[in-house]
Amino acid sequence: MSGGTPIGGGYMRQRHSQGYASSGDDVEDDACSRPIYQSPSSSRSRTWVEIVENLLWISSVIFIMYYGDRRSNFIYLLWHDDRIKRIPLYVGLIGVGLNILFFFYTSIIAWGLRKSTEKWDASSTPALPFITVIGLLSFCLFCFALWPIWSFLTLPLVFTLFMACMVIMPYVFVGTLKKQIDSFRKD
Numbered sequence: 001m002s003g004g005t006p007i008g009g010g011y012m013r014q015r016h017s018q019g020y021a022s023s024g025d026d027v028e029d030d031a032c033s034r035p036i037y038q039s040p041s042s043s044r045s046r047t048w049v050e051i052v053e054n055l056l057w058i059s060s061v062i063f064i065m066y067y068g069d070r071r072s073n074f075i076y077l078l079w080h081d082d083r084i085k086r087i088p089l090y091v092g093l094i095g096v097g098l099n100i101l102f103f104f105y106t107s108i109i110a111w112g113l114r115k116s117t118e119k120w121d122a123s124s125t126p127a128l129p130f131i132t133v134i135g136l137l138s139f140c141l142f143c144f145a146l147w148p149i150w151s152f153l154t155l156p157l158v159f160t161l162f163m164a165c166m167v168i169m170p171y172v173f174v175g176t177l178k179k180q181i182d183s184f185r186k187d
Contacts, residue, residue: 054167061164064157069149081149089145095138102131103169 068074078084106127139158146154 057160057164057167060160064160077149083148085145085148088141092138092141092145095134095141099131099134099138102127102134 065074068077072080078089139162142158143154146158150157
């Protein structure tokens, strides 16, 4: 049987063929043997400028984590330093946790939807203002909590940590949520 009718760069399945109309039994129409087209953004190779930028964000966060306040590393400071205001720090961490949960939830909903036009309309648009407000509130709370240690350097420090998370997150989430290409479709 044919792979379908070409429409707009892809193929449209024809359900009016003899296999669907005659006896009601399901006839294989080689739907699973056709190549699966990926979005242009996922198949696009990165330029060397983007790679250097990502490496700079990651290396700056490694520097922040290792040197901390020049006496102890950043993780030790977060756990043991008495200058940090704990309640704003913990509320900011709860906000970051909520944002991560929203990202997981909207990405799982987006994977479940079939049409690309439905992805953003149905799943993430209502949550975007809520995610933005929680993110800004968490940023302000982190700055307030860490201000006694780094003073005005707290703003670029927290922004650098945020940007490194944005660089690393796609590699962490996409690998776990990637669909299997080898699987057969059951219609």
